[in-house]
Amino acid sequence: MMKKARICIVPKVHGVGGMVSFLHKFSTGAQARGVQVTNDLKDGPYDAILVIGGTRQIVPVYRSKQRGVRVVQRLDGINWIHRVRPISFKHSLRAEYGNLVLSVLRRYVADHIIYQSEFSHWWWDKRFGRIARPFSVVHNGVDLKVYAPDGAPPTDVYRLLVVEGSLGGGYESGLENAVRLAEALAARGWPMEVLVVGEVSAALQAEWMTKSVVPLRWAGLVKREAIPELARSAHLLFSADVHPACPNSVIEALACGLPVVSFKTGSLSELVTPQSGFVGPYGSDSWKLEPPDVAGLAAGAEAVLKNWPKFSAAARLRAESAFGLEMMVDKYLDVLLG
Secondary structure (H helix, E strand, O other): OOOOOEEEEEOOOOOOOHHHHHHHHHHHHHHHOOOEEEOOOOOOOOOEEEEEOOOOOHHHHHHHHHOOOEEEEEEOOOOOHHHOOOOOHHHHHHHHHHHHHHHHHHHHHOOEEEEOOHHHHHHHHHHHOOOOOOEEEOOOOEOOOOOOOOOOOOOOOEEEEEEEEEOOOOOHHHHHHHHHHHHHHHHOOOOEEEEEEEEOOHHHHHHHHHHOOOOEEEEEOOOHHHHHHHHHOOOEEEOOOOOOOOOHHHHHHHHOOOOEEEEOOOOHHHHOOOOOEEEEOOOOOHHHOOOOOHHHHHHHHHHHHHOHHHHHHHHHHHHHHHOEHHHHHHHHHHHHHO
């Protein structure tokens, strides 16, 4: 009997966010192809190790590498907000430690790097230097059956959706940009509301409820299964993160036929085509989080709203052509097991 392929995925992340979503989706896809998955480095033998970002178990991973086990590292972006916005010392220390762990694995341990986007690859090379390692660029994927157009958004209001794990810890500017965009569209005659999915402190909610001239709705943290319905209930997704490596929220929105509007930072111009949304110039120094060109983004978003059915159909086609989950799983398994 032929031995079944077996891989170890570390760390076993919990909670919410892109890493958790990837672990769930990839593990399910790999097992559906007959590949056994473990999350315990002691549960050997296995043919390869996939490190999602970084892990504290660098020494055990390196020992496995010495025994001939292939080590593949999946790299997202780099922690950087703490260098621009004043946040707690503890948070800054954790961010720098995380960058150090990621860079050590990248340079000294991994046999192959999978970057989530061309932007992510460029960023790591620029910040930590090029390395003599084989690499691939594999965008995130989504289940196109679960995330699919079904129904239509409301007709009495135009809903701007924001989906982020957290809008705190230095990322509050994403919420501000979303509200300012909705206000700019409202000033152009579009009755707008903002629906925010993610963790937002009560203090920040209260602050913006008093400042915003458009209605704000707070969904909080929601289960993964609720995202498709929320995406189908909106007219636009605003990608709030500045310099994202490959945001799942964007890919999930496109798959649901939800056009995306964002500033041209990070990987967004790789993901969103001119037919499936609008990616506009930031208009100032995005690395310093200077105020962006919201008026220019609003003009582009208005063009999307005026031709919404066309953009919605193109968003779905974009996801079908580039972001299918099956495609992503196959590319990862090809690198891991060859």
